[in-house]
Amino acid sequence: MKKKIIIWSWLLTVLISGLLLAGIFLPAFLAGKNRSLASFIFSLYSPLCHQRPERSYNLWGQQLSVCSRCLGIYAGFFFSAFLYPVYKRSWKIKIGQNFQWLIVLALPLAADFLAGWLKIWDSPLFFKTLTGFFWAAVWPFFWFKALEEFLSSARNVASAGKVE
Amino acid sequence: MDKKQVDFLTPAALAGALAGLVSAVPFFNCLCCLWIMAAAAFSVYLLVQKSEVAIKSSEALLTGILTGLVASLVNVILEIPLRPVYAVVFDRFFESLSRFMEMPPGWENLTQMRDQGFNLAWFFLGWLFSSIMFSLFGAIGGLIGYSLFGQKKNSGEKNAQTLPQDDSHSQPGL
Numbered sequence: 001m002k003k004k005i006i007i008w009s010w011l012l013t014v015l016i017s018g019l020l021l022a023g024i025f026l027p028a029f030l031a032g033k034n035r036s037l038a039s040f041i042f043s044l045y046s047p048l049c050h051q052r053p054e055r056s057y058n059l060w061g062q063q064l065s066v067c068s069r070c071l072g073i074y075a076g077f078f079f080s081a082f083l084y085p086v087y088k089r090s091w092k093i094k095i096g097q098n099f100q101w102l103i104v105l106a107l108p109l110a111a112d113f114l115a116g117w118l119k120i121w122d123s124p125l126f127f128k129t130l131t132g133f134f135w136a137a138v139w140p141f142f143w144f145k146a147l148e149e150f151l152s153s154a155r156n157v158a159s160a161g162k163v164e
Numbered sequence: 165m166d167k168k169q170v171d172f173l174t175p176a177a178l179a180g181a182l183a184g185l186v187s188a189v190p191f192f193n194c195l196c197c198l199w200i201m202a203a204a205a206f207s208v209y210l211l212v213q214k215s216e217v218a219i220k221s222s223e224a225l226l227t228g229i230l231t232g233l234v235a236s237l238v239n240v241i242l243e244i245p246l247r248p249v250y251a252v253v254f255d256r257f258f259e260s261l262s263r264f265m266e267m268p269p270g271w272e273n274l275t276q277m278r279d280q281g282f283n284l285a286w287f288f289l290g291w292l293f294s295s296i297m298f299s300l301f302g303a304i305g306g307l308i309g310y311s312l313f314g315q316k317k318n319s320g321e322k323n324a325q326t327l328p329q330d331d332s333h334s335q336p337g338l
Contacts, residue, residue: 099311
C-alpha cells in the first residue's frame with residue numbers, strides 16, 4: 001500500500017510539473033494558430049512571473065510564458081522529479097536528510113539576483129536559467145519526503161478513525 | 165498542546181493574504197514566485213512560534229499549500245479591479261523600454277495578448293491554474309520555512325530528550 005502511494009505521488013508530481021513546463025512553450029507554439037488560447041495560457045503564468053521580454057527566451061519569434069530564471073526552476077523540478085527513482089537511493093541519504101540544501105543551493109540565485117538588482121552585473125539568460133535549475137533540482141528530495149510523511153500520517157488518522 | 169490541535173489555518177491565512185496582495189500589485193510581482201515562497205516560509209515561522217511541539221515536514225508542507233491557496237484567492241480577487249492598471253503600467257513600461265534598447269521580436273504582440281477581454285470561463289480556469297501553481301510553490305516555501313525555522317526547534321527538543329534524566333548518569337562539571 002505504501003509503495004502504491006509513493007508511485008502515485010511520483011506519477012502525479014511528474015505529470016503536473018511536466019504540464020506546467022509544457023505550458024511555458026505552448027503560447028509560442030499556438031501563437032500562429034490560436035491567438036486567444038495562446039494569450040490565455042500566457043496570462044496564466046503572469047501572477048508568478050514578471051514575464052519581461054528582455055529577460056525571457058524566444059521560440060519561433062514568440063516570447064516564452066516565463067522568464068529565463070523561472071524556466072530553469074520549472075525545468076529543474078521536472079527533470080529532478082522525473083529522475084528521482086533512479087538516484088533516490090544513493091542521493092536521498094546525502095541530500096534528503098539535510099534540509100539546509102534548500103538554502104545553500106538558493107545562494108547562487110540570490111547572489112545573481114542581488115548583483116543584478118544592485119546593477120553590479122547583468123548575467124546572461126543562460127546563467128539565470130542555471131541558477132534556477134540547480135535550486136529547483138533539489139526540491140524533489142524534500143517534496144517526496146514530506147509528501148510520503150503527509151500521506152502516511154493521513155492514512156494513520158483514517159485508520160484510527162475506523163477503529164474508533 | 166495536542167498535536168491534533170495545531171492550527172494551520174491562521175498563519176496560512178495571514179501570510180497567504182499578504183502574498184496574494186503583493187503578487188497582485190504591479191512592480192512588486194517582479195520577484196516572481198519568491199513572494200509566495202517567502203509567505204509560505206513565514207507562515208511556517210508563525211506556526212512554529214505558536215506550536216509548543218516540534219512540527220513535522222509534512223505539516224510545513226500542508227501549511228505551505230494552504231498559504232498558496234489563500235494567496236491565489238486573494239490574488240484573483242484583487243486582479244479584477246487592477247486589470248486596467250496592469251494594462252496601463254505594462255504599456256508604459258515597454259514603450260519607454262523600447263526607446264532605450266532593442267526589444268526582442270514579437271514584443272508588440274505581447275501587449276495585445278495581455279489586453280484580452282474578461283471571460284468568466286477563462287477566469288475560473290485561470291483561478292484553478294493559479295491555485296495549483298500557488299499551492300505548489302507554497303508547498304516548496306513551506307519546506308524552506310521548515311529548513312529555516314522548524315529544524316531548530318526539532319533539534320532543540322531532541323537535545324532536551326537526550327539529556328540525562330538521572331543524576332548518576334551525568335558527568336561531573338568542571
